[in-house]
Amino acid sequence: MSKYIQTITVHAALSQYGDALIFGSTETDDYVPGLLLKQRLFAWHEASFYGTELTIEPTDGTQLIILPAEQVIPFFAEQKLLTHIDWAWEGEAAQMIRLSPLLARCLSDKHYVPSLSAFQQGKLQWIWDDKALMAMAAPDDIELDVLRESAENSAFLEGLQAAFSAAVTQLYYGTPQEAGDLRREFPRLFDMDRTAAMGMDASDWLMAVGWKADTAPFRPALQLLEPDEEETEWRLNLVLQDKLDESALVPVRLDDDGEASGLWPAEWTPHVLDRSSGWLTRLRAALPEERFSGGSDVLGHPLDSETAWHFLTLDSRRLLDAGWQVLLPAWWETASRKKPRLRAKVSAESGSRGNQSLFGLDSIIDFDWRVAIGDAELTEAEFNDLVARNERIVRFRGQWITLDPALLAQIRRAMDGMDKSQGLSFQDVLQLHLLGSSEGDGNGDPSNAPEQDPARLRLEVELNSHLIQLIAQLGQQKEWPELDVPAALQAELRTYQHQGFAWLAFLRRFGLGACLADDMGLGKTVQLIAYLLHLKENTADHQSSWPSLIICPTSVLGNWQKELTRFAPSLNVMLHYGSRRLGGGYFQGAAGQADVVLTSYATAALDQELLKEFTWATVCLDEAQNIKNAQTKQSAAVRSFPAQHRIALTGTPIENRLSELWSIYDFITPGYLGSAKAFQDRFSNAIEKERDERRTADLQKLVKPFMLRRKKKDPDIQLDLPDKNEMKTYVHLTAEQGALYDQTVNSLLERMQKLEGIERKGAILGALTQLKQLCDHPMLLKKEPLPPLDSVLDTEALITRSSKLERLMAMVKELREEGERCLIFTQYIGMGQMLQRVLHQELQEPVLYLNGSSSKTARDRMIEQFQFNADHSIQESEPSDQPNVFILSLKAGGVGLNLTAANHVFHFDRWWNPAVENQATDRAYRMGQTRDVQVHKFIALGTLEERIDEMLESKQQLSDNVISSSEGWITELSTEALKDLFTLRREWMD
Numbered sequence: 001m002s003k004y005i006q007t008i009t010v011h012a013a014l015s016q017y018g019d020a021l022i023f024g025s026t027e028t029d030d031y032v033p034g035l036l037l038k039q040r041l042f043a044w045h046e047a048s049f050y051g052t053e054l055t056i057e058p059t060d061g062t063q064l065i066i067l068p069a070e071q072v073i074p075f076f077a078e079q080k081l082l083t084h085i086d087w088a089w090e091g092e093a094a095q096m097i098r099l100s101p102l103l104a105r106c107l108s109d110k111h112y113v114p115s116l117s118a119f120q121q122g123k124l125q126w127i128w129d130d131k132a133l134m135a136m137a138a139p140d141d142i143e144l145d146v147l148r149e150s151a152e153n154s155a156f157l158e159g160l161q162a163a164f165s166a167a168v169t170q171l172y173y174g175t176p177q178e179a180g181d182l183r184r185e186f187p188r189l190f191d192m193d194r195t196a197a198m199g200m201d202a203s204d205w206l207m208a209v210g211w212k213a214d215t216a217p218f219r220p221a222l223q224l225l226e227p228d229e230e231e232t233e234w235r236l237n238l239v240l241q242d243k244l245d246e247s248a249l250v251p252v253r254l255d256d257d258g259e260a261s262g263l264w265p266a267e268w269t270p271h272v273l274d275r276s277s278g279w280l281t282r283l284r285a286a287l288p289e290e291r292f293s294g295g296s297d298v299l300g301h302p303l304d305s306e307t308a309w310h311f312l313t314l315d316s317r318r319l320l321d322a323g324w325q326v327l328l329p330a331w332w333e334t335a336s337r338k339k340p341r342l343r344a345k346v347s348a349e350s351g352s353r354g355n356q357s358l359f360g361l362d363s364i365i366d367f368d369w370r371v372a373i374g375d376a377e378l379t380e381a382e383f384n385d386l387v388a389r390n391e392r393i394v395r396f397r398g399q400w401i402t403l404d405p406a407l408l409a410q411i412r413r414a415m416d417g418m419d420k421s422q423g424l425s426f427q428d429v430l431q432l433h434l435l436g437s438s439e440g441d442g443n444g445d446p447s448n449a450p451e452q453d454p455a456r457l458r459l460e461v462e463l464n465s466h467l468i469q470l471i472a473q474l475g476q477q478k479e480w481p482e483l484d485v486p487a488a489l490q491a492e493l494r495t496y497q498h499q500g501f502a503w504l505a506f507l508r509r510f511g512l513g514a515c516l517a518d519d520m521g522l523g524k525t526v527q528l529i530a531y532l533l534h535l536k537e538n539t540a541d542h543q544s545s546w547p548s549l550i551i552c553p554t555s556v557l558g559n560w561q562k563e564l565t566r567f568a569p570s571l572n573v574m575l576h577y578g579s580r581r582l583g584g585g586y587f588q589g590a591a592g593q594a595d596v597v598l599t600s601y602a603t604a605a606l607d608q609e610l611l612k613e614f615t616w617a618t619v620c621l622d623e624a625q626n627i628k629n630a631q632t633k634q635s636a637a638v639r640s641f642p643a644q645h646r647i648a649l650t651g652t653p654i655e656n657r658l659s660e661l662w663s664i665y666d667f668i669t670p671g672y673l674g675s676a677k678a679f680q681d682r683f684s685n686a687i688e689k690e691r692d693e694r695r696t697a698d699l700q701k702l703v704k705p706f707m708l709r710r711k712k713k714d715p716d717i718q719l720d721l722p723d724k725n726e727m728k729t730y731v732h733l734t735a736e737q738g739a740l741y742d743q744t745v746n747s748l749l750e751r752m753q754k755l756e757g758i759e760r761k762g763a764i765l766g767a768l769t770q771l772k773q774l775c776d777h778p779m780l781l782k783k784e785p786l787p788p789l790d791s792v793l794d795t796e797a798l799i800t801r802s803s804k805l806e807r808l809m810a811m812v813k814e815l816r817e818e819g820e821r822c823l824i825f826t827q828y829i830g831m832g833q834m835l836q837r838v839l840h841q842e843l844q845e846p847v848l849y850l851n852g853s854s855s856k857t858a859r860d861r862m863i864e865q866f867q868f869n870a871d872h873s874i875q876e877s878e879p880s881d882q883p884n885v886f887i888l889s890l891k892a893g894g895v896g897l898n899l900t901a902a903n904h905v906f907h908f909d910r911w912w913n914p915a916v917e918n919q920a921t922d923r924a925y926r927m928g929q930t931r932d933v934q935v936h937k938f939i940a941l942g943t944l945e946e947r948i949d950e951m952l953e954s955k956q957q958l959s960d961n962v963i964s965s966s967e968g969w970i971t972e973l974s975t976e977a978l979k980d981l982f983t984l985r986r987e988w989m990d
Helices: 034-041 068-078 092-108 116-120 128-137 142-152 156-172 180-185 202-208 266-286 305-321 332-337 380-388 405-416 424-434 465-477 497-510 522-539 554-567 584-592 600-605 635-641 659-666 676-690 693-706 735-754 757-776 779-783 795-800 803-817 829-843 856-866 914-921 944-963 975-982
Strands: 005-013 021-023 053-057 063-066 086-091 112-114 124-128 217-227 233-244 249-254 260-262 326-328 343-344 368-372 376-379 391-396 397-403 458-462 514-516 548-552 573-575 596-599 619-621 644-649 724-731 822-826 847-850 886-891 903-908 933-940
Touching: 005 034, 005 092, 005 156, 021 034, 021 068, 021 514, 034 053, 034 063, 063 068, 063 635, 068 092, 068 156, 068 847, 086 092, 086 142, 086 548, 092 128, 092 822, 112 202, 116 405, 124 128, 124 156, 180 584, 202 266, 217 249, 217 266, 233 266, 249 266, 249 465, 260 405, 266 305, 305 326, 305 332, 305 391, 343 644, 368 380, 368 724, 368 856, 376 380, 380 405, 465 497, 497 514, 497 829, 514 522, 522 548, 522 554, 522 644, 548 554, 548 600, 554 596, 600 635, 635 659, 644 659, 659 676, 659 779, 676 693, 724 803, 735 757, 735 779, 735 975, 757 779, 757 803, 757 829, 757 944, 757 975, 795 803, 795 829, 803 822, 803 829, 803 903, 803 933, 822 829, 829 847, 847 856, 903 914, 933 944, 944 975
Parallel strands: 005 086, 217 326, 343 458, 514 644, 548 596, 548 619, 573 596, 619 644, 724 933, 822 886, 822 903, 847 886, 903 933
Antiparallel strands: 005 021, 021 063, 053 063, 112 124, 217 233, 233 249, 249 260, 343 368, 368 376, 391 397
């Protein structure tokens, strides 16, 4: 074919989505190559970047150019074409040439509307406004003839409408997901239920969604009238509401044919006659058939209480969705939001013993039942009388209240389930108070069918003045009573430590257990010692002749002895431990002279029968996570020791599972969180497996009064560190990495069939290291050496073989452009060396690398270099050899260093123990850091890195949500479990 083509005939077909499929032919009926046609036809088409962004699809011996739907009408309307070519148009291309200018005018003049038929199918689509289109074109215009002919070709018309709709979206609204302005201006386009539009014609629907102005001086509405002194039944009326005076309502009757009758202003008549039949159609589409009667008033049936309830809760919602104005009784909105509440009203004198010591969770409190429905409060007798009437809506003391049968049954069951003559325990009262508002939402949606939503009951407690004060003190630190520091304490307490000791003494006063869960290093020991001195100095709070019992791990017995001697030399401390410990009467005599008996968990279990003979002033568990397994002998032993007060000290109330928290609480407040099984069913399963936020919040509320947990960053602790923001960066394996990963896993699984014992464990650990190295870079697994130091690296080839390296490179370049510094941790020397050379070559600046082989001199020099001008951003005045990227071995650089010059920390590969990673992170996030620290943890998707991270994350979230390792365990997994852990998830392959 000659490159000097004089004539090209353009053929086109529109897809159902509006895309134009274009090909060309010559005068000799030869096909024009797709690339050549694209270059000629779209040479001046700026929207497609002069054709370069258009795709070509080969089909049936020719090549089709795909013109996106949103560009079709603008392109054919503009006809900006090369003039040295004679263009001809055939088929749908010819129709588009004739129609597009007219449709483009519709676009520019915004003569378009949303499509009702598309809306009813759950889509948002635009169509041209037929009336505007007719007005723009003369009656004899050829474009209208072409459009009429197009209507006979349904496939072409469907594609044309799709192209028009796409152009509207492109020009005015962006993508449907980005149509923020449209959603704000016409919310019902998005919020209206599509079934609500089934009974409407296009005109009514456009008015209902607010697209088209309603020119009528009134709006139709449905009004529900309640019974009064004269009218004993509910009524449903069709009314016309004056738009200028919304209080002016004109009742209207509709007959079976949709003809209206009534006394409306004369000027309303044309609008009423034009629309009344449409009202009947819409009403029949929105309301159940039993709502209609025959004759001159199709809404003439009176409504009984049950039907009125149904209209209030269900029918009214359907009418609103269908675009109707619905006028309900003024009291309904308030009544529908206020669900019935069962309240235990505590008697005035109950809890007055709270001013005395050792009040206790088991204290009995007298109460009476009250049922609150709306603004009405009923006694138990009044409630029973109303229930006996068996009505959904009743008038009581001059106001209407709603009676939901499902909720009434729940209230009755709750009343029957508690023996009022036995009273409530303080534990019951406290839990009702803490959880009353969360057990059921008092502001539920009235459209919910009551039978299907029985959980809306609110069970509350009405406290008297004594209990109001006590529970306020439990919940708010500012309410805690102030105590003087014991005179015999040989230490100066920090403010938060003073508050902690006073909190312990306050809970003791009411016989309530305590869990002091401060971070390690904040002085839990000295707070407990201050508490013990307070007991000795205040005999009114020390009601037993028996001492306090401290139980701790064997390894810290000596530390406790020293701390007690150092801070409280006036305390008489008895050590009960070892083969020479006292028993029987000797123990009783010696302990009777002591203030504190100190023993270990193991000894406590051995001497359980001896130690449980006495009621201790206080039993305190240090490192209370030692009883995290409630089934062990030592856990059972310490629970069996009678005590006036129980205290648990721990920096980690949860290490792995919520059952550990239950175990601690079952020691300090026995029975408070229910049995182990009840706790598992109510909280553990919902929180650990289902991530139930409501149950998490409930558990937080229950735990909070008896746990004091302060962290080093808390304002009261006055360690003024900036924020630490942790984020995970997920990357895909490259194809090379994926293939090698599969090979390594398959090889391991084959060997597992033959190996046992130590050989099996060794093979697993070896494969584990290989897989971790492979996630970093294939060169580590293949043991490929780096080129000599004096040679130039092919960094592009190295980077493209590892998605981690590629992502790290991009992030480091970005932070360096911002003048920020970073630390990069890796476990593997080969990876560290590679990172150092690649980053040095790409950044053109020095990069430091510290590992176990670095000498002390080199180590000190690198730290000094990196920390240069640490408190300032990078400036031009700094030396050109200033290193800003520091690579460190996790073990060599994870502890003992102060590298606050960095405010970004990268964990290139993961360690299985979060504490090790956190220690490494704290090289930058420590005293002296003035900026927020960004921590980036790299994870290869679909690999064991992701699987193990999910396990670690589950544990971490568990601890943080409720209160705020080595690899050996992997070798113990079964072959099937190993397969599940190691096998690559194919969906994450690059």
